[in-house]
Amino acid sequence: MTQAFSFSVLATDGLARQGEIQTPRGIIRTPVFMPVGTAATVKAMFAEDVRAAGADILLGNVYHLMLRPGAERIARLGGLHEFMRWPYPILTDSGGFQVMSLAKLRKLDESGVTFQSHIDGSRHHLSPERSMEIQDLLGSDIQMQLDECVRLPCSESEAERAMRLSLRWAERSRKAFRERPGRAVFGIVQGGESKRLRIESAKALAGMEFHGIAVGGLAVGEPQDVMLDMLETTAPHLPESKPRYLMGVGAPDDIVQAVARGIDMFDCVMPTRAGRHGLAYTRHGRVTLRNARHADDPRPLDEQSSCPAARDYSRAYLHHLVKAGEILGMMLLTQANVAYYQELMAGLRAAIGAGRLADFIAETRAKWIEGESAS
Template identity: 90%
Template sequence: MTQGFSFAIDATDGFARKGEIFTPRGAIRTPAFMPVGTAATVKAMFVEDVRAAGADILLGNVYHLMLRPGAERIARLGGLHHFMRWPYPILTDSGGFQVMSLAKLRKLDEQGVTFQSHIDGSRHQLSPERSMEIQDLLGADIQMQLDECVRLPCSEAEAERAMRLSLRWAERSRKAFRERPGRALFGIVQGGASKLLRIESAKALADMDFQGIAVGGLAVGEPQQVMLDMLETAIPHLPLEKPRYLMGVGTPDDIMQAVARGVDMFDCVMPTRAGRHGLAYTRHGRVTLRNARHAEDPRPLDEASSCPAARDYSRAYLHHLVKAGEILGMMLLTQANVAYYQELMAGIRTAIAAGRLGDFMAETREGWIRGESA
């Protein structure tokens, strides 16, 4: 294990685990949800409010940061933590998914990916070695191997090609990773919707002795049951003593289902993106503030929430802000959503410790059903 980075499990409930990841920049309570700070910002939020909501760690994006303002510039300015005024842990993804989904005229080969920026058309190369270099320049506490993520559904042959390439890139990423106190490198399980490929990938990565392992290539268009099947397939082959991270997931129900299968870490743009588009996540279910039914509703989103945005502003006012296109509406709903996700994770951790995760999940779903009928 990297000096200064460790993981401890202090309670279990079935396959679900409650624990802490320890880093020099602070502990990460697990199961954890990481708000996405794509371009050195959690969109529409002050970092102080992200922390106040209960977040222990943020996610930064290699692809966006390498294009603007540039990893070397961020390093000269003191690193990503100092740059964005977030002194707590940061995980950076490798950039591979965004290259595949955003870049223009991309060319993939054994060496890496050559692509044109979606911003200005400039040409760039991203290899496992360059991804590791960028993440080191940013100063990320948890860094991810470069992998190839294919969208589902795809053919077995395509999933196998991408999985085997990702394993070769995992080895190269591990060799290029700069060991520094408290920093960790995670591998990424690939294999599409194939159980055999997922098992092979998980076993190979477990043998490489990463500090943690992610499951990638899910939440990319497949039904929830396919995602859960792949988790049930891969997780038994991952080391018990290391954190498991499900990338890019997801809805509150996806998160609870994955926790019950042994996942420790999550990230998703869903709460922030939804907030910018007038959608709130609450204990009472999803609330679409654009709907006319909220125009004269004096109730807050959630009177019991610890978040001022969810507790202190009426649905009528939030409806007005959304309909008027006011930036404050985006800010308040994003804050409420990030707070709800953190409250959900806190509830999950408490439930695991008490051995009642199944009851918590049922009660949470019942709250959504009651709220939608209110």
């Protein structure tokens, strides 16, 4: 395996790309969905089961890990890969979004953001430099710049203020990034719902020598058509030779539509959170196991799935576990969901390689609609 970080496009179908990101810790096949291991764990799953489901890379989060157990402690214990027993690639989110959404009494200025922990009220300051330092201590393979993410809808003036601050923080993050063999740092496009701001942000980041570029500030309350419009606006201004990452987007239909518009990387808590609350994602659409209709249903979630949780347990049993509040139900449904997302990404990669992405998306969406109407 190469000691350098690199990205290769192996096939295209329209704007969609099928490719590989090479890192010292392994190849990341794209388009890729990254299960979220926010606090050094993909909730309700063993790391080896996440790998067996087909995941090439996980996501960790600066905000949560800096608060507990602490980046310096993880570094002393050998780094995040060793700490959580995941020897494959890890991407770390800079923590900016979580500061804005979770922290108490936050104060934002040019230097960064000062906030109180949602855990114990302790005060912390997160600057672009500190975020990069934490990510270096964690030892993540792909590191993200610190940015400010505003919720939509917002005024264009507010979106512009946050975008320009994020660009200044991008320059500082890129400068603070410690160059190490095989590690990468990504910039983040912001700009709210403004095409003008999105284009300006994308062009500026393209000139900063980042290893990849993410599109941030979407999936924060806007309709799907707005998200897709922003992607169509932004993607032509991103370097074709670098990975494109749509942050925090995880609804299956959003993923397939974004892949068709040239996006390579995704992450979201949706599949794991849904599993803990009795909702399964399958080839046949969503299945709500809390519903009484499943109490006597001997069928599995998906008899064709390679995942034992989806293939070998009856819906009746899963319904019972969910209703009884059994931890096993959360574990099985989380495993089934993570496996389905990986199967979906594998299908997208194969379809792009075969030049039949439009047909694959149409067939997949038809199965979701048919399955949900029948369940």
